[in-house]
Amino acid sequence: xxxxxxxxxxxxxxxxxxxxxxxxxxxxxxxxxxxxxxxxxxxxxxxxxxxxxxxxxxxxxxxxxxxxxxxxxxxxxxxxxxxxxxxxxxxxxxxxxxxxxxxxxxxxxxxxxxxxxxxxxxxxxxxxxxxxxxxxxxxxxxxxxxxxxxxxxxxxxxxxxxxxxxxxxxxxxxxxxxxxxxxxxxxxxxxxxxxxxxxxxxxxxxxxxxxxxxxxxxxxxxxxxxxxxxxxxxxxxxxxxxxxxxxxxxxxxxxxxxxxxxxxxxxxxxxxxxxxxxxxxxxxxxxxxxxxxxxxxxxxxxxxxxxxxxxxxxxxxxxxxxxxxxxxxxxxxxxxxxxxxxxxxxx
Ligand SMILES: *[C@@H]1O[C@H](CO)[C@@H](O)[C@H](O)[C@H]1NC(C)=O
Ligand SMILES: CC(=O)N[C@H]1CO[C@H](CO)[C@@H](O)[C@@H]1O
Numbered sequence: 001x002x003x004x005x006x007x008x009x010x011x012x013x014x015x016x017x018x019x020x021x022x023x024x025x026x027x028x029x030x031x032x033x034x035x036x037x038x039x040x041x042x043x044x045x046x047x048x049x050x051x052x053x054x055x056x057x058x059x060x061x062x063x064x065x066x067x068x069x070x071x072x073x074x075x076x077x078x079x080x081x082x083x084x085x086x087x088x089x090x091x092x093x094x095x096x097x098x099x100x101x102x103x104x105x106x107x108x109x110x111x112x113x114x115x116x117x118x119x120x121x122x123x124x125x126x127x128x129x130x131x132x133x134x135x136x137x138x139x140x141x142x143x144x145x146x147x148x149x150x151x152x153x154x155x156x157x158x159x160x161x162x163x164x165x166x167x168x169x170x171x172x173x174x175x176x177x178x179x180x181x182x183x184x185x186x187x188x189x190x191x192x193x194x195x196x197x198x199x200x201x202x203x204x205x206x207x208x209x210x211x212x213x214x215x216x217x218x219x220x221x222x223x224x225x226x227x228x229x230x231x232x233x234x235x236x237x238x239x240x241x242x243x244x245x246x247x248x249x250x251x252x253x254x255x256x257x258x259x260x261x262x263x264x265x266x267x268x269x270x271x272x273x274x275x276x277x278x279x280x281x282x283x284x285x286x287x288x289x290x291x292x293x294x295x296x297x298x299x300x301x302x303x304x305x306x307x308x309x310x311x312x313x314x315x316x317x318x319x320x321x322x323x324x325x326x327x328x329x330x331x332x333x334x335x336x337x338x339x340x341x342x343x344x345x346x347x
Pocket of ligand 2: 138139161162163164165166169
């Protein structure tokens with residue numbers, strides 16, 4: 001509530017009790033109007049939930065839709081069976097509880113272009129009607145919001161104010177931290193009090209909020225583990241979370257960058273480490289198909305192969321994985337389409 005409105009309330013209540021409000025210098029008429037205005041404001045606020053986003057549980061703006069999440073996974077996320085499984089279970093578990101014991105914290109790890117940003121967006125879309133445009137979804141990008149190492153103390157304070165402010169407006173807030181491996185060292189510890197097992201802090205309950213961290217850390221280890229399993233003849237789809245768990249134990253996600261030596265790890269406050277596997281050529285083709293469809297084009301085999309051919313692959317001995325995952329697919333498709341139009345002009 002705005003401070004002025006507070007004063008109107010105080011002043012009108014004082015007046016209704018036949019006391020004077022001289023000190024502040026309002027006339028009775030003005031205060032009565034203010035009181036009426038405040039009542040109207042509250043009424044409009046309620047009505048406003050119909051038209052404008054609000055956090056009210058009875059309104060329809062915040063409601064987890066597992067079907068929508070599943071559809072997005074099926075249609076737009078390739079080669080990440082572990083991710084689908086972990087994220088779905090984590091959200092179902094957390095969002096089905098009226099009083100979760102702590103905020104939900106997921107840390108996404110893996111090679112670039114594996115779909116981390118996509119999945120974060122799908123999570124927002126599945127909970128908030130307005131998706132990432134919701135007032136209750138907050139995205140922080142380290143290189144944009146916290147670029148200077150030497151200012152990390154100030155960032156920390158700001159970040160805590162924002163989180164506190166945002167959650168006191170809406171308990172079901174979603175915070176996404178992108179590039180946390182580029183965040184100033186130790187800064188992520190600023191969120192520790194909010195994701196710990198506290199019932200409330202100064203009257204604000206943080207346990208319904210959701211935090212997602214995205215980083216490339218662990219990517220090389222995930223790839224190494226996958227290669228080893230591939231050599232042993234294990235199919236990609238048969239890799240289990242257990243196979244990746246040893247990475248967590250060995251601290252692979254704890255390497256230089258965001259979570260490095262952070263208290264979040266030491267206190268086991270991260271609920272789920274979500275490994276994104278490096279993508280293969282067939283996944284690039286699927287991403288291309290998806291991209292073409294979104295642009296309203298018929299996907300052709302030739303086109304898919306062309307895009308896949310443009311990517312670079314590693315390791316050198318078998319060229320199994322795309323170095324940039326599906327990240328450059330959209331640009332490449334756009335480039336090839338533009339060239340086709342250009343060529344057809346001169347046919
Ligand atoms: C959930 O999402 C599906 C797929 O987008 C949609 O058809 C359905 O109406 C949604 N359910 C609710 C309750 O909004
Ligand atoms: C009330 C409040 O603190 N709101 C903050 C919510 O978070 C954003 C950043 O995403 C801040 O800019 C707001 O000030």
